[in-house]
Amino acid sequence: MLYAILKTLHVLSIIVWVGGMAFAHCFLRPVAAQLDPPVRLNLLCNVLGRFFKALLWLAPLAIITGIWMIGNAARSASKAGIGFSMPLDWHIxxxxxxxxxxxxxxxxxxxxxxxxxxxxxxxxxxxGAAMAKIRKWVAINLVLGLTTVAVTLVY
Structure with missing residues (x-):
């Protein structure tokens, strides 16, 4: 039961993290680009502020639950008297x-x-210059997040 709860928390936190980046980068940003700089930058600042507050909890939760699930698999293998070798997709x-x-x-x-x-x-x-840097790093993280999801589904 605990494993199911932690796995659910893990997946939901990743859905919000990656989904939030996809929404911001692919949908919010292009529409906001049509607004005058003061309106656009205020909007993005407020949206990102709320999103980043949520991620301060969700990103570590994804990592912690992932580590816990790996540890649980290793403990289970040890109790069964078999060696534990982490699958490639878990490493990735x-x-x-x-x-x-x-x-x-x-x-x-x-x-x-x-x-x-x-x-x-x-x-x-x-x-505007600061937002451009944020946009670049969010795009990189979005690609990493989508790659992680793809690797998970392929293996």
Whole structure:
């Protein structure tokens, strides 16, 4: 029962994480681009602020539950007296998930505060430049997230 709960939390956190990036990058951003810079950048700052607050819980939850499930599989193999060898897709998921977490933390704690300060100060050129950096890293994380999901489904 605990395994099912943790796996559900793991999958749901990844759905929100990757789905949120896909929504922001593929749907929100193109529509927001039609707005004047002050409106667009205020909107993106507020949306990203809410999304990043959620990810401060969900991204670590995805990593922690993933590690727990790996540990559970290793413990079960040990109790059964058989060796544990992590499948290739688990290795790929683990590495990509940790890279995604590092990128998210860098965006949240380095780039987003610069962006939010520029928006608060109505410094639209600086805010636009900061948003461009955030957009680049979100796109990279989206590709990593989609790759992780694809690897999971292929194996």
């Amino acid at each position: 998921m683990s590495v990509l998930g940790l890279i995604m977490l590092i990128i998210f933390l860098a965006v949240r704690f380095r780039l987003y505060p610069q962006f939010a300060r520029a928006v608060a100060g109505a410094d639209w050129p600086v805010a």
